[in-house]
Amino acid sequence: MDRRQFVAGAGILATGVIAGCLGDDEDHPETKWHQQALPSSGVRRPPTVVDDVVFVGGGTGNRYVSALDATDGSIEWTFRTGGSVFTSPQVLDGTVYVASEDGNVYALDAETGDEDWRFGTDGVGWSSPTVWDDTVYVGGTDATVYALGTTDGEERWQFETDDWIYSSPTVVDGRVFIGSNDGRVYALDAETGDEEWRYETGGRVRSSPTIWDDTVFVGSHDGVVYALEARTGARRWEFDTADSGRFASPTVADETLYIGSGNGTVYAIESATGDVVWEFDDPEGPDISPATVAGDLVVFSGWQDGVAVLFGLDATSGTSEWRIDTPHGSGATIVDGTIFVGTDGVLALDVDGVDSSEDSRVELGTLGHHHDWASKHED
Numbered sequence: 001m002d003r004r005q006f007v008a009g010a011g012i013l014a015t016g017v018i019a020g021c022l023g024d025d026e027d028h029p030e031t032k033w034h035q036q037a038l039p040s041s042g043v044r045r046p047p048t049v050v051d052d053v054v055f056v057g058g059g060t061g062n063r064y065v066s067a068l069d070a071t072d073g074s075i076e077w078t079f080r081t082g083g084s085v086f087t088s089p090q091v092l093d094g095t096v097y098v099a100s101e102d103g104n105v106y107a108l109d110a111e112t113g114d115e116d117w118r119f120g121t122d123g124v125g126w127s128s129p130t131v132w133d134d135t136v137y138v139g140g141t142d143a144t145v146y147a148l149g150t151t152d153g154e155e156r157w158q159f160e161t162d163d164w165i166y167s168s169p170t171v172v173d174g175r176v177f178i179g180s181n182d183g184r185v186y187a188l189d190a191e192t193g194d195e196e197w198r199y200e201t202g203g204r205v206r207s208s209p210t211i212w213d214d215t216v217f218v219g220s221h222d223g224v225v226y227a228l229e230a231r232t233g234a235r236r237w238e239f240d241t242a243d244s245g246r247f248a249s250p251t252v253a254d255e256t257l258y259i260g261s262g263n264g265t266v267y268a269i270e271s272a273t274g275d276v277v278w279e280f281d282d283p284e285g286p287d288i289s290p291a292t293v294a295g296d297l298v299v300f301s302g303w304q305d306g307v308a309v310l311f312g313l314d315a316t317s318g319t320s321e322w323r324i325d326t327p328h329g330s331g332a333t334i335v336d337g338t339i340f341v342g343t344d345g346v347l348a349l350d351v352d353g354v355d356s357s358e359d360s361r362v363e364l365g366t367l368g369h370h371h372d373w374a375s376k377h378e379d
Helices: 371-377
Strands: 030-035 048-050 053-056 064-069 075-080 090-092 095-099 104-109 115-120 130-132 135-139 144-149 155-160 170-172 175-179 184-189 195-200 210-212 215-219 224-229 235-240 251-253 256-260 266-270 276-280 292-294 297-304 307-314 320-326 332-335 338-342 346-350
Touching (some): 090 130, 175 215, 184 215, 210 251, 266 297, 292 332
Antiparallel strands (some): 030 346, 053 064, 090 095, 184 195, 210 215, 224 235, 297 307
């Protein structure tokens, strides 16, 4: 653990409207703080916010896991791993679980950043860990899904796919759902690792599945969004975007699925039928972040004219509420009316009229989460 002393306010942009705000009206968010003094080259995955602390990993060349005060952005601690940290931390019962490209899964003390344990693999670093009961689940670039004990990091089982795993696991009702570059979506028994079913798509599955109403939703590099029956893997519907390319990880709120595609379009789709509600095609592909939903607001990051942009859309109509230029862009997590998003550090924005993220991705603890998920799973 690397404790660092900072001059008060160093690297933190004070409250105000952030430069580059292109709001379509006057209801755009205002900057609460912008922490730019992290020992990193930027944050690439959605933050996790628990007990008024923001936990983030990083991106290319960023070997650090960092904890920031959610109120003012001050750095509480940083922890240096041996490789880039492309994953969102999972935080439960005072422990931070995170994977690094150095091949290790780490468990850190949430208050101090001290290392509790590490587990070495032949390759992890893109799949974010997910905790269910007393087990940590994570996918690896060695094509393996690992299940580790939360207390000591001891391996409980492993399951091999046929290619790298970039997808992050989602665990619901004793099943681990995860995609693989071998083109399949897998459902595994959470306790034993036994395969319950697999579904073959026409392309790599880097998208992380989400679950809603006993249905698994996931995007594939074949340009198709799939809805699969959670118990059997039977296809309920599919939506073809007619564009081969990677998908962001989907999320569902109020019976609507939100997902960004490699063609630069964000889709809102009826979760029960697969019918399109609206399309938003202002961003440029292929790097669209996972969306999050709070109230009537959908928030995600994308690119426009070569600049990273944070978008806020009306969840019902898909019309643009506001957009903000940022140095980089991750997915966002919204807590008590504040948007937390990874940029060249971490940006916190106050937004009117919303509370906290209430979509399935955040509520299930996949790729970032907040206090609601943590409180449901605490011992």
